Amino acid sequence: MNKDVLDDILGDIIDKPVSSVSSDNQTVLKKEIKMEEKETKETKDKDELLPGCSLDIGTSNLVFTRQTKTGKFINKYHRNMFYALDVSDDTTDLLTNSNYLYTKIGHKYYILGDDALKISAAMGGDVLRSMENGILNPNIKESSELILHLIKVIVGEPICKEESIRFVIPASPINSDIDNTFHKMVLQGFLKSLGYSPKSVNESSCVAYSENPVLKTEDGDIPMSGIAISCGAGQTNIALMFKGMELSTFSITKSGDYIDEMSSKATGISKSKIIRKKEKELDLEKDNSSERVFSALSIYYSEYVNRITNLIGKEFEKRGSELQGDVEIVIAGGTSLPKGFIKLFEEAIKEANLPFKIYSVRHASNPFFTVSNGACIRSRGDYLKSLKK
Amino acid sequence: MGDYTKKENNSKIIIERTIEREQKSIDMTELANAVANAIMNKMPTYSEQRYIQVNGQNVIDDNDSESELTKKTLEKLAKSMIIKRENNESNFKGLGSVSETQKDINETNKTIDLLSNLDN
Numbered sequence: 001m002n003k004d005v006l007d008d009i010l011g012d013i014i015d016k017p018v019s020s021v022s023s024d025n026q027t028v029l030k031k032e033i034k035m036e037e038k039e040t041k042e043t044k045d046k047d048e049l050l051p052g053c054s055l056d057i058g059t060s061n062l063v064f065t066r067q068t069k070t071g072k073f074i075n076k077y078h079r080n081m082f083y084a085l086d087v088s089d090d091t092t093d094l095l096t097n098s099n100y101l102y103t104k105i106g107h108k109y110y111i112l113g114d115d116a117l118k119i120s121a122a123m124g125g126d127v128l129r130s131m132e133n134g135i136l137n138p139n140i141k142e143s144s145e146l147i148l149h150l151i152k153v154i155v156g157e158p159i160c161k162e163e164s165i166r167f168v169i170p171a172s173p174i175n176s177d178i179d180n181t182f183h184k185m186v187l188q189g190f191l192k193s194l195g196y197s198p199k200s201v202n203e204s205s206c207v208a209y210s211e212n213p214v215l216k217t218e219d220g221d222i223p224m225s226g227i228a229i230s231c232g233a234g235q236t237n238i239a240l241m242f243k244g245m246e247l248s249t250f251s252i253t254k255s256g257d258y259i260d261e262m263s264s265k266a267t268g269i270s271k272s273k274i275i276r277k278k279e280k281e282l283d284l285e286k287d288n289s290s291e292r293v294f295s296a297l298s299i300y301y302s303e304y305v306n307r308i309t310n311l312i313g314k315e316f317e318k319r320g321s322e323l324q325g326d327v328e329i330v331i332a333g334g335t336s337l338p339k340g341f342i343k344l345f346e347e348a349i350k351e352a353n354l355p356f357k358i359y360s361v362r363h364a365s366n367p368f369f370t371v372s373n374g375a376c377i378r379s380r381g382d383y384l385k386s387l388k389k
Numbered sequence: 390m391g392d393y394t395k396k397e398n399n400s401k402i403i404i405e406r407t408i409e410r411e412q413k414s415i416d417m418t419e420l421a422n423a424v425a426n427a428i429m430n431k432m433p434t435y436s437e438q439r440y441i442q443v444n445g446q447n448v449i450d451d452n453d454s455e456s457e458l459t460k461k462t463l464e465k466l467a468k469s470m471i472i473k474r475e476n477n478e479s480n481f482k483g484l485g486s487v488s489e490t491q492k493d494i495n496e497t498n499k500t501i502d503l504l505s506n507l508d509n
Contacts, residue, residue, distance in 0.1 A: 071494030078485040154485045244503050366490045381504030
């Protein structure tokens with residue numbers, strides 16, 4: 001066998017036909033090909049992506065999740081923020097010579113994601129958000145276009161016809177007249193246009209689906225029952241669940257973004273720098289009084305936790321909410337990430353006069369991806385339901 | 390509509406796409422946003438919502454017929470925004486970081502099974 005024929009065979013051993021190989025070696029090669037095909041098939045089966053996915057379009061981050069056959073969740077995420085630059089020769093040169101991800105709309109360049117945060121820290125000015133308070137930001141003309149563009153790239157195509165997808169939406173806030181109907185319709189229509197079968201899902205319910213809070217009663221433990229809280233950037237979402245059903249859902253505005261904004265105003269330091277310090281270094285258990293950024297963040301975190309626990313208690317009482325048994329609270333979301341947050345929350349919830357007996361306050365195992373994982377689990381349930389029909 | 394460009398280096402390909410915007414006297418996005426804001430300002434606030442009893446709890450009544458017309462209007466608006474977007478192509482291949490999380494597969498499957506029996 002000469003080298004050219006060997007290269008042809010080894011170059012693409014699965015796809016190339018074996019007819020060019022001499023008959024003496026055909027049987028051996030066929031066996032090798034079959035073994036390699038089997039290995040490839042087995043590897044593919046192990047990590048096979050299952051139908052039913054989710055999209056969490058947060059104020060701060062966008063997360064798309066799929067589950068594999070081995071039980072892993074593959075989370076693809078991108079920061080949902082951008083930095084606007086006027087189009088000019090200088091900015092065109094800057095972007096041409098850099099690795100920044102950007103798009104051009106009209107007379108502006110919009111740098112996307114983490115690059116937006118980096119360049120704003122370097123050049124000054126603040127990042128812009130295509131979402132505000134958990135919904136499309138009506139103050140930015142291009143917000144819908146940017147977010148839909150991001151979604152299309154990150155979500156990609158469905159893996160089966162009309163694949164079920166659950167997209168996360170916040171509940172209606174109790175301290176604002178923000179309505180998410182339009183936001184929901186735009187996303188539903190857009191995901192349908194990509195070939196999916198979309199349904200919305202409440203943000204805090206996803207925390208329950210992912211973390212499974214347990215209600216302890218005299219008759220035994222009841223799964224998927226309790227209080228689930230998602231501390232997002234735009235809103236804090238709360239759900240009271242019983243056996244996977246939502247008994248009550250609502251949200252409270254002025255969440256993580258509010259903490260960043262107020263800390264920025266108090267210290268005179270840009271929001272993007274505040275965000276970086278908060279995400280990398282903040283420890284709420286320490287005495288932060290000597291460092292002004294951490295001091296400001298600690299103060300506003302305390303205010304945030306006291307405010308939301310107070311409002312949660314009042315709202316459940318107003319709605320006549322009750323659960324028979326000892327209730328568990330599960331908390332997730334980016335705003336809950338700083339060290340010491342759960343301890344701060346636990347102390348505050350004791351003062352909140354909730355109409356329940358709380359036996360545990362638990363942090364989600366992966367607070368950043370909990371909502372998206374929970375929505376994916378819900379979507380997998382939709383897919384299973386469609387097979388049962 | 391906009392231009393999408395990507396930086397060139399040894400491994401990336403510059404793709405420049407210019408989408409010609411039809412010159413109109415009215416900016417459609419601005420109009421859509423203005424109408425959406427006007428409608429949303431007219432929508433009932435939280436305190437104006439009707440409450441009904443569900444599972445012994447007070448919850449907002451979503452079947453308010455007065456909001457049906459508003460919803461239909463918003464549906465049309467939402468659709469009009471999406472048709473525009475379909476013509477845009479993305480040049481940001483590979484965008485987004487990837488991270489894996491793991492859960493107990495048996496517990497997850499139990500949850501999926503429970504959820505598959507729910508109505509909504």
